[in-house]
Amino acid sequence: MKKIIFCLALCIFSTSVFAQEKSNFLTKLFDNGFLMTMDFRTGTNPSFKKTKTFRTSDWIMGVGYNFNEYLSARIPIGITGEAMFEEDGVRDWKQTETLGLCLGFNIDTRMELNISAGSSISGDKDWKYTYYDAGINLHTGGKYCNGALGFGFRFYDARKNIKNRNAVYISLGLRMSK
Numbered sequence: 001m002k003k004i005i006f007c008l009a010l011c012i013f014s015t016s017v018f019a020q021e022k023s024n025f026l027t028k029l030f031d032n033g034f035l036m037t038m039d040f041r042t043g044t045n046p047s048f049k050k051t052k053t054f055r056t057s058d059w060i061m062g063v064g065y066n067f068n069e070y071l072s073a074r075i076p077i078g079i080t081g082e083a084m085f086e087e088d089g090v091r092d093w094k095q096t097e098t099l100g101l102c103l104g105f106n107i108d109t110r111m112e113l114n115i116s117a118g119s120s121i122s123g124d125k126d127w128k129y130t131y132y133d134a135g136i137n138l139h140t141g142g143k144y145c146n147g148a149l150g151f152g153f154r155f156y157d158a159r160k161n162i163k164n165r166n167a168v169y170i171s172l173g174l175r176m177s178k
Contacts, residue, residue, distance in 0.1 A: 035063065035177040039059075039174075045168075053087065062077065073101070073103055075099070075102070077098070081095060083095075095124055099118055110138060126162060134153055144178065152171075153168055154169060
């Protein structure tokens with residue numbers, strides 16, 4: 001919980017810095033290609049059944065670089081990730097933190113296609129995995145701080161005694177870049 005509050009405070013502080021419209025270090029940094037994102041993502045297994053047997057929620061913070069107006073790369077860090085597994089009516093929650101690499105391709109000024117891969121780096125010893133994901137983010141807002149709404153699909157390649165999983169997700173967050 002402390003990590004989430006810290007990240008939210010960091011995003012709010014960064015937003016207030018840009019609202020001043022002064023030429024300072026951070027605006028120059030973003031003008032030169034720096035990129036920062038903060039997302040809350042929630043997903044579930046794609047099933048038409050009434051009950052969902054797998055659900056996830058993640059806080060993801062990313063830092064990266066805009067190479068040009070079409071291509072960007074960032075390192076997404078999953079600060080807090082929770083997964084709910086349900087079998088025979090019994091729910092089991094597992095937590096992990098992740099680290100990965102994401103490539104973003106701007107389709108236009110307000111839409112970005114993201115392809116990423118990463119791995120769990122800590123957390124529950126049974127829920128270790130490598131993930132692969134593809135999604136679309138829509139951006140709205142000002143010059144440096146944009147709201148982001150995303151949709152996508154993630155595949156979890158489990159390494160332990162839990163079977164592989166799929167999840168369709170929706171994300172909501174902030175994107176700070178030029």
